[in-house]
Amino acid sequence: MQSLSHTLHQIYARFLPEPNMETLFWLSVTLAVFALGVRLQIRLGRAPWANPVLFAIAFVALGLLITETPYGTYFQSVKIINFLLGPATVALAIPLADSIRLVTRSLPAMTLALLAGSITSVVSGVLLVLLLGGSHDVALSMAPKAVTTPIAIAITTQIGGIPALTAAFAILGGIIAAMIGETTLRRLGITDWRAHGLAAGIAGSGIAAAQVAQRDPVGAAFAALGIGLNGLVTAIIVPLILYFLPG
Amino acid sequence: MPEAFLILILFQLVGSALQTVLHLPVPGPVIGMFLLAAALLWKRSRTRTDKPASSFDSPALSSLSRSLIACLGLLFVPAGVGLVTQMPVLLANGLPIAVALFGSTLLGLMVTAFVMHKATRDRPSPERIPDTGGQVL
Structure with missing residues (x-):
C-alpha cells in the first residue's frame, strides 16, 4: 500500500508539474466523480441514501490521499466551482x-x-x-x-x-x-x-x-x-x- | 445568457456591498437573493401579462438559475472535501456530532411540520405524485 501510494505520487508529480495541468486534472476528477455519483443514484432508483455529493467528497478525498496532494492545492484548483455558490444563491x-x-x-x-x-x-x-x-x-x-x-x-x-x-x-x-x-x-x-x-x-x-x-x-x-x-x-x-x- | 449571468453577479455585488457598508449579519449573496426576488416581483406587478417579457425578467435568467440550482450539489464538493482537514476534530467529537446531527435534524423536521400542520386552516390540496425526473426547482 505504501509503495503503491508512492508510485502513484511519482506518476502525479511527473505528469502534472504545471499549475494549469493541475487545475484541469482536479476539475476533471471533481466533475467526473460527481457525474458518476448522479448516475449511480439514478441507477439505484433515486435512492436518497446514494447521495452524489457524499460520493464525490469521499472519492476526491481518496484521490488526494493516494496522490499525496494537500487540500490547499486541491481547493486552489477547483475554487471556480466554489465561487459559483454565490451566483447560485442569488x-x-x-x-x-x-x-x-x-x-x-x-x-x-x-x-x-x-x-x-x-x-x-x-x-x-x-x-x-x-x-x-x-x-x-x-x-x-x-x-x-x-x-x-x-x-x-x-x-x-x-x-x-x-x-x-x-x-x-x-x-x-x-x-x-x-x-x-x-x-x-x-x-x-x-x-x-x-x-x-x-x-x-x-x-x-x-x-x-x-x-x-x-x-x-x-x-x-x-x-x-x-x-x-x-x-x-x-x-x-x-x-x-x-x-x-x-x- | 451573458445578461442573465450579469444580473446574478450584479445582485451578489450589491448584496455584498450592502453587507460591508451596513455591517449586516446576513451574507451578501443572501441579501442579493432577496433584492433580486423583490425586483422581480416589482417588475412583474408593473408588467401586464399580455405584454412581452422585459429583458431583465427574461427566460434566460430562469433557465440559468434552474441550471445553477440543479447542480447545486456539485458546488458543495470543494468545501466538502475540506472535511479531510477536519478529521482529527470530527473523530475527537464523534459522539456529540452524530447525536446532535441526527437529533437536531429530526427535531427541526418534526417541529416545523407540526406547527405548519396545526396552523394551516384550509384543507390540504389533493396529493399528486409525478416523477419530475429528479429536477428540484
Missing part, C-alpha cells in the same frame, strides 16, 4: 419569486412554522453538542447546519465556526432529513405537502428538498421557500442565540 430568487402567490395564502402559518423550526434546529444542535462534551468550535459549526450550504458557510465564517465542518454537517443533516423525513412525518399523521415541503427546506435544505420535489410540486414550492426564508431567519437569529447561550 439564483434562488427566481423560484422564490415564482411561488409568491402560494406564500401569501398561508403566510401566518408559514411564519410560525419557520420561526419554530429555525430556532429548534439552531438551539438543539448547539446544546446537544455542548451537553455531550463536544468542543466549542464544533458547537458553533453546528449552529447554521440546517441552512442551505452557501448561506451556512457564510454564517459560520461570520460567527467563527469552521466552514468545512459546517459544510459536512449541512450535507449529512440534509441526507438524514431526506432519508427519514417523509416516513417520520406520515407517522405523526401529517400528509399535507405544504408541511412536508417546508419542513424539508427548513431542516434539511437542498438535499431534503430534492427528495420532496420528486414527490409533489406543491411540496417543491414550499421546500424552495423554506430554504430561502430559513437562510434569512437563521442568519439573523444565530448571532442573537449565541449571544444568550452559555460559553
